[in-house]
Amino acid sequence: MAYDKFTILKSTAVPMPIENVDTDQIIPARFLKATERKGFGDNLFRDWRYEGDGTPKKDFVLNNPIYSGKILVGGKNFGSGSSREHAAWAIYDYGFRCVVSSFFADIFKNNSLNIGILPVQVSESFLDQIFKAIEANPKTELEVNLADQKISIVGGASESFEINGYKKHNMMNGFDDIDFLQSLKGDIQSFATKSIY
Amino acid sequence: MSKTPAALFDKVWDSHVVRHIEDGPDVLFIDRHFIHEVTSPVAFLGLESRGLKVMFPEKTFATADHNTPTINQHLPVQDPLSANQLKALETNSAKYGISHWGLGNPKNGIVHVVGPENGITLPGMTIVCGDSHTSTHGAFGAIAFGIGTSEVEMVLSSQCIMQPRPKKMRIKVNGKLGKGIVPKDVVLYIISKLTAAGATGYFVEFAGDVFENMSMEGRMTVCNMSIEMGARGGMIAPDETTFNYIKGREKAPKGEAWDKALAYWKTLKTEEGAFFDKEYDFAASDIEPMITYGTNPGLGIGITKKIPTAAEIGGSKASYEKSLGYMDFHEQESMLGKKVDYVFIGSCTNGRIEDFRAFASVIKGRKKADHVTAWIVPGSHIVEQQIREEGILDILLDAGFQLRQPGCSACLAMNDDKIPAGKYAVSTSNRNFEGRQGPGARTMLASPLVAAAAAVTGFVTDPRELI
Numbered sequence: 001m002a003y004d005k006f007t008i009l010k011s012t013a014v015p016m017p018i019e020n021v022d023t024d025q026i027i028p029a030r031f032l033k034a035t036e037r038k039g040f041g042d043n044l045f046r047d048w049r050y051e052g053d054g055t056p057k058k059d060f061v062l063n064n065p066i067y068s069g070k071i072l073v074g075g076k077n078f079g080s081g082s083s084r085e086h087a088a089w090a091i092y093d094y095g096f097r098c099v100v101s102s103f104f105a106d107i108f109k110n111n112s113l114n115i116g117i118l119p120v121q122v123s124e125s126f127l128d129q130i131f132k133a134i135e136a137n138p139k140t141e142l143e144v145n146l147a148d149q150k151i152s153i154v155g156g157a158s159e160s161f162e163i164n165g166y167k168k169h170n171m172m173n174g175f176d177d178i179d180f181l182q183s184l185k186g187d188i189q190s191f192a193t194k195s196i197y
Numbered sequence: 198m199s200k201t202p203a204a205l206f207d208k209v210w211d212s213h214v215v216r217h218i219e220d221g222p223d224v225l226f227i228d229r230h231f232i233h234e235v236t237s238p239v240a241f242l243g244l245e246s247r248g249l250k251v252m253f254p255e256k257t258f259a260t261a262d263h264n265t266p267t268i269n270q271h272l273p274v275q276d277p278l279s280a281n282q283l284k285a286l287e288t289n290s291a292k293y294g295i296s297h298w299g300l301g302n303p304k305n306g307i308v309h310v311v312g313p314e315n316g317i318t319l320p321g322m323t324i325v326c327g328d329s330h331t332s333t334h335g336a337f338g339a340i341a342f343g344i345g346t347s348e349v350e351m352v353l354s355s356q357c358i359m360q361p362r363p364k365k366m367r368i369k370v371n372g373k374l375g376k377g378i379v380p381k382d383v384v385l386y387i388i389s390k391l392t393a394a395g396a397t398g399y400f401v402e403f404a405g406d407v408f409e410n411m412s413m414e415g416r417m418t419v420c421n422m423s424i425e426m427g428a429r430g431g432m433i434a435p436d437e438t439t440f441n442y443i444k445g446r447e448k449a450p451k452g453e454a455w456d457k458a459l460a461y462w463k464t465l466k467t468e469e470g471a472f473f474d475k476e477y478d479f480a481a482s483d484i485e486p487m488i489t490y491g492t493n494p495g496l497g498i499g500i501t502k503k504i505p506t507a508a509e510i511g512g513s514k515a516s517y518e519k520s521l522g523y524m525d526f527h528e529q530e531s532m533l534g535k536k537v538d539y540v541f542i543g544s545c546t547n548g549r550i551e552d553f554r555a556f557a558s559v560i561k562g563r564k565k566a567d568h569v570t571a572w573i574v575p576g577s578h579i580v581e582q583q584i585r586e587e588g589i590l591d592i593l594l595d596a597g598f599q600l601r602q603p604g605c606s607a608c609l610a611m612n613d614d615k616i617p618a619g620k621y622a623v624s625t626s627n628r629n630f631e632g633r634q635g636p637g638a639r640t641m642l643a644s645p646l647v648a649a650a651a652a653v654t655g656f657v658t659d660p661r662e663l664i
Contacts, residue, residue, distance in 0.1 A: 019516040020393055020493050024630040029609040033264065033278035035238035035285045047632045052618070075513060077394040080427060080493070081630060082609075083329040083343035084236065106363075106397055106429055107329060111345035164361065166221025176347070178247065181355035184216060184224060185252075188357055191215045192253065196458060197228040197322055 003116025005174040009098055010143045010154065012069035015134045016061055021074050022081035023108065027090045029082075040086055041093030062094075066138045073130055073142075074101045079108025088112045098144050100151065102127040113167050114176065120144060120151050126159045146172055202468035205434050206365055206400050209340045209465065213323045215357055222359040228322040229334075230257040230352045231308045232295070234264055234282040235611070236327030240349035241289040249354040254294040256356060258317055259286055261299045262307045263611050267574050267601035270300055279612065293353075306577020306603040309333040309545035313417065314579050316446025320435035320462040325352060329424045330545045330627065335432035336416035337439055338465045340400070342430040363429045364398055364474040367467075369405035372481030377661040379555060380415035381547060381625065381644035383407060384422040385487035385497045387479065393495035397427030399475065402467060407481050408433050413442040414551035421546045422627055425494035434466045486660055488532050489629045489642040491520040496629075500647065500659050504530050523631050524639050532641075532657050539622035540571040540652040541634070542645055543601075544608035547625035548576025550583045552645040557592045559649035559663050565597035566655030572614055573598055574606040596653070610635045623651040 031043040049060050056063040072091065078101035079087065088111040091099065097117060102124045104112075112119045122130070133140045133153050141154040146168060152158035163171075170176065181188075203211075216224040232240075237259070244251070251257065264279040274280040283300060290297035298304045304311060309330055312318040320338040325331060329343035348358045368387060388395075401423050408416060416433050423431030440459060443449045450458045485499030498504065504521070506528045507514045521527060526535075542548075542556050553575065565571060573593060575581040581603055584590050590600055607614040608626035610633065616622045618637025625648050629640035643651075646660035653663070 017513075017515070018519065019513045022493065022628075022630045024609075024628065024633050028632055028636070029263075029611045032235050032611065033276075033282055035282055036242065037239045047636050052636060075516065077397070077427070080393055080397075081329065081628060083327060083331075083345055085239075085327075085345035085347060088345070103394060103397065105394070105427060107343055107345065110360075111347065114345060114347035164221050166218050166359075177359045178243070178249075178347070178351055178354060181224070181351055181357055181359070182249070184357070185355065187215055188224075188226065188252070188355055191226050192356065195226070195228065196461065197256075197319065 003174055004097070006097065006116065006118050006146050006171045008143065008145050009070060010141055011071050012139060013071035013073050013100070013130070013134060013142050014061055014067045014069055015131055016072065016074045017131050019075040020077045020080055023079060023084055023087040024081055026079070026087040027084065032084060032086050037089055039093065040090035041095070044090040044094045070096055071098045071100060071142050071144070072096045073127070073134070074099060076101065076103045076124070078104050080105040083107045085111045085115065088115050088117055092117055100127070100130065100142070113171065116171065116174070118144065118146065118171060120161045122151060122159050122161060126157065129153065129157055202470040204365055204467045204471040204473065205338060205402055205432060205465055206340065209321055209323065210362065222361045224357050225323060225360045226357055227325050227352050228256065229317060229324045231312055231326035231331070232257060232259045232349065233308050233328065234261050234286040236346050237289065237349055238282060238285045239346050240353060243350040244354055251293040251295065251353045252356045257295045257353065258312070259290045259295050259297040260305060260308050260311055261286055263605045263609065265300050265604040266612050267604050267606045267614055270602045274300070303578050306579065307545045307548060307605055309421065310548055310576030310580065313337065313413070314446065314577060316443055316449030319443065319449070319458070320439060321465050325358065330421050332423045332428070332430040333417050333421040333545055335420040335423065335430050336413060338432055338435035338462070340430060340432065343424065363400040365472070366396055366399040366401045366428070366475045367473045368401055368403050368477045368479070370407040370479045370481055371405040372407065374407060374481045374484060377486055377646055377664055378484050379644045379646055380411055380418040382484055382487045384419045385489065385494070385642065386484045388422065388426045388494050389487070389497040390479070391426045391477070391495070393425060393493040394427040396423065399428050401428045401431040403431055403433050404467070409436065412551060413438060414549040417549065418546055422494065425627060435462050486644060486647050488647060488657060490524060490526050490532055492523050492629055492631050493520070494627065494629060494642060496520065497642065498532065500532055500657065504528055504532065533659060535657045536621060537569060537623050537651040537655055537657060538620040539616050540569055540648050541574070541607040541622055541624040541626060542648050543572070543574030543576065543606055544626040545576065546627040547645050548574065548580065550580050552625065553580070553584050553589050554587070555645040556649045557589045559646055559660055560596045560598070560653055561592050563596055563653040565652055569652055569655050571598050571652050572601060572607055574601045575603050577603050607634050609633060623648050623657065
């Protein structure tokens with residue numbers, strides 16, 4: 001599925017300074033029953049966001065109008081648990097294009113890159129600075145520059161982040177792996193003939 | 198010139214690289230692809246919108262498990278959304294020529310149980326599935342890991358995925374396990390030492406005599422939970438135990454093909470001096486029956502220990518307090534004696550015959566505690582059949598338990614098997630996340646023996662007192 005090209009993203013951010021945010025929190029299993037990729041944003045963080053009867057929980061950050069933006073800033077080990085790509089879909093569908101944390105679970109990171117969400121891994125100290133800046137002023141903007149591999153607190157500190165050249169190229173152009181793999185079909189076919197399985 | 202000694206992981210990975218991309222991932226050929234009803238429908242939609250075909254339908258196997266009811270499977274599935282997903286799997290499999298063991302098929306069951314028990318999972322393979330517990334298959338010396346739906350579409354359309362090469366970790370456990378200490382305790386112990394993110398970025402090899410002496414069922418339990426410490430996957434070198442398990446299974450190689458495969462599988466060992474980015478060594482004698490008290494699988498302790506303080510755990514104090522608050526547990530409390538409302542035995546972690554044998558060994562001659570609701574869910578119809586044939590069903594019924602039908606069930610509570618809000622469950626599954634077993638449900642992960650002890654006493658109990 002095509003996604004928006006990612007070049008520079010300048011936005012306010014939503015802070016979620018909780019460690020080990022797992023994919024069951026991002027999208028609980030009971031909302032995985034769709035056969036199409038639609039509407040997952042409505043149930044993003046469902047059980048943290050709503051009471052059982054659907055009333056919004058006032059103390060949850062997504063229900064606090066002070067915070068908004070296209071960047072979600074999470075605590076260490078963001079996205080642990082299940083391989084459900086629905087977690088990344090829910091984050092994308094809600095309107096986020098970038099997740100910042102000091103550590104990401106592997107499968108979540110891959111899934112995000114595959115659908116056009118940029119996971120930006122920063123140092124723990126820089127993450128702490130971001131949380132403090134947003135706490136001091138919820139209108140604080142972050143700027144994520146993919147070409148330069150740099151994330152900045154606008155008007156403040158910045159840090160570089162890593163991404164492999166292949167994925168960076170894909171994100172900047174909105175390409176995905178499926179198209180690339182189609183171009184290798186000949187190689188794959190001859191590889192398969194050698195397999196003992 | 199001597200060759201660099203290779204690890205088991207290197208041997209399997211390197212033999213599957215179709216192309217290495219400079220400053221990018223490897224294009225990895227996939228030998229076996231399992232699909233289920235939840236993470237595959239959107240991948241098939243993707244194929245259709247691009248006009249692509251399934252490149253090697255004979256390398257993909259479909260089974261329905263996540264959404265299936267565990268009672269009255271002969272009746273139509275009541276939840277229309279679940280029924281729709283199950284139908285989509287059936288339709289897509291038929292359309293693309295993929296073998297499908299749906300609800301009602303005698304081979305149906307949890308994907309990570311049916312793959313091995315039918316000889317689909319073999320040593321030296323690359324195996325993927327849109328499910329993080331695909332790591333289970335690593336027990337056979339395969340590189341097996343969970344993938345997202347975009348990657349499911351990649352495998353369907355090209356039999357490959359793009360994967361950065363992970364770092365390597367080796368975890369050794371040597372010595373003799375004490376009475377009542379089973380594979381689930383070993384892996385919960387390791388995760389409690391490494392934390393839920395301790396192996397992120399790594400592929401783990403489990404080594405040492407504890408794993409060498411373990412059954413295939415036990416090895417699957419261990420590898421299953423490698424994802425719970427963040428690892429991409431876990432694997433154990435194949436040996437006679439592995440070969441004996443596979444031989445004669447339906448899809449296993451036969452005759453000459455068997456001899457050829459066996460000769461290759463015997464080479465799948467880590468060589469002396471192979472490099473690992475990280476190594477851990479644990480002593481079997483330090484391991485107790487384990488139980489978790491928090492909301493990630495790293496928050497586990499020996500059953501006789503007290504819940505640690507935030508300072509002992511380290512990391513964010515607020516996150517730890519949130520976790521204990523959800524469980525309504527407190528620092529320094531003992532886990533022993535805590536009231537248990539529900540017991541769940543099953544899942545891709547502990548839903549195999551050996552797990553039910555262990556459970557039965559404790560409950561035999563005892564009765565289920567009156568206030569406990571127990572859900573006993575075999576991992577597959579073949580396991581269910583074994584439970585009947587071995588007389589385990591009689592033991593369960595005598596003790597006041599019922600046997601349900603196979604599926605993922607209360608492990609992730611996608612079907613009706615949900616633990617009610619606020620209730621405490623001792624569960625043999627793999628995740629104790631908030632709401633994992635139903636909104637508001639409180640999960641304590643443990644072995645089948647600890648689950649059995651809780652089921653008959655109604656409280657968290659050291660199973661060593663009952664065996």
